[in-house]
Amino acid sequence: MEIRITKVGIVSCSGEELPGGTLCRQACRKVLEKLKPHETVTICLPLFIAGGEEERTFASNYPTITVDGCEKLCAAKATEMLSGKPSKSLLIPEILKKRGLALPTKLRDFGPEEEDAAQAVAEEIAKAVDEVLGED
Amino acid sequence: MGKKHKKVLVLPCSGIGKTYGTLAREIAYEMVEQVRPGTATLTCLPLLIINDLNARHLITENPVMTLDGCPRDCAKKTVEALGKKVDRPFQVIKFYTAHKELKPEGITQLNDAGRKLAKVAAEELAATVDELAGQEK
Numbered sequence: 001m002e003i004r005i006t007k008v009g010i011v012s013c014s015g016e017e018l019p020g021g022t023l024c025r026q027a028c029r030k031v032l033e034k035l036k037p038h039e040t041v042t043i044c045l046p047l048f049i050a051g052g053e054e055e056r057t058f059a060s061n062y063p064t065i066t067v068d069g070c071e072k073l074c075a076a077k078a079t080e081m082l083s084g085k086p087s088k089s090l091l092i093p094e095i096l097k098k099r100g101l102a103l104p105t106k107l108r109d110f111g112p113e114e115e116d117a118a119q120a121v122a123e124e125i126a127k128a129v130d131e132v133l134g135e136d
Numbered sequence: 137m138g139k140k141h142k143k144v145l146v147l148p149c150s151g152i153g154k155t156y157g158t159l160a161r162e163i164a165y166e167m168v169e170q171v172r173p174g175t176a177t178l179t180c181l182p183l184l185i186i187n188d189l190n191a192r193h194l195i196t197e198n199p200v201m202t203l204d205g206c207p208r209d210c211a212k213k214t215v216e217a218l219g220k221k222v223d224r225p226f227q228v229i230k231f232y233t234a235h236k237e238l239k240p241e242g243i244t245q246l247n248d249a250g251r252k253l254a255k256v257a258a259e260e261l262a263a264t265v266d267e268l269a270g271q272e273k
Binding site: 012013014015016017018021025026028029030033042044045046047048049050072074075077078081107108 | 147148149150151152153157161162164165169178179180181182183185186188208209210211213214217243244
């Protein structure tokens with residue numbers, strides 16, 4: 001019997017030290033709350049290491065999409081290390097370059113300019129969700 | 137006399153699924169940008185998860201304060217997984233318990249009460265940063 005996968009776990013790096021981390025977090029929340037609320041769940045990255053069995057099990061059994069704010073790729077590496085290879089790994093600087101948008105320069109209090117960047121990243125994540133669910 | 141610490145690491149959990157994760161993050165930003173710039177400093181928590189050498193060095197060499205948004209204490213456990221004892225672990229709900237008039241709401245953006253609570257919490261934590269910064273290495 002074929003079991004259809006209907007949920008994807010979104011793992012955001014949410015890095016605190018870089019604007020890309022905040023953008024990552026904002027974009028992932030947009031996907032979870034507005035663009036793909038029925039197809040996605042969030043996975044707290046720190047919970048992987050803090051012994052969150054539920055999170056590790058979910059990420060082992062369901063597809064995951066990691067979203068990273070910089071080239072260090074913490075979300076992708078941590079997910080692979082502690083749970084399993086992500087179905088897709090997205091990198092914010094690459095997405096913004098493709099869309100002709102600048103990386104935000106502040107860590108919080110995002111305005112309209114940063115909002116455009118968050119929307120663009122969220123749309124790319126949503127597209128990746130469709131692709132991952134379409135593959136199963 | 138021994139050298140004193142110059143930096144204090146403030147590490148929020150930034151849990152993406154809960155208001156208190158956002159509150160922890162906002163308190164950390166208040167501390168490093170407004171209340172104790174130059175002393176309070178951040179590093180990305182995920183860097184510790186992947187065992188980044190520079191981030192590991194920072195937490196090993198400096199006092200660490202963690203701000204967790206739920207009882208699972210992810211920030212604290214992430215630091216401890218690297219063999220470093222957290223100098224001052226906090227669960228940020230304690231600030232709401234002490235200031236019930238400031239109920240934080242929202243995850244993407246905190247409401248006004250939540251942002252005010254973050255400012256109040258950062259002010260209250262300033263003394264702890266000063267104390268940790270004043271300790272001898």
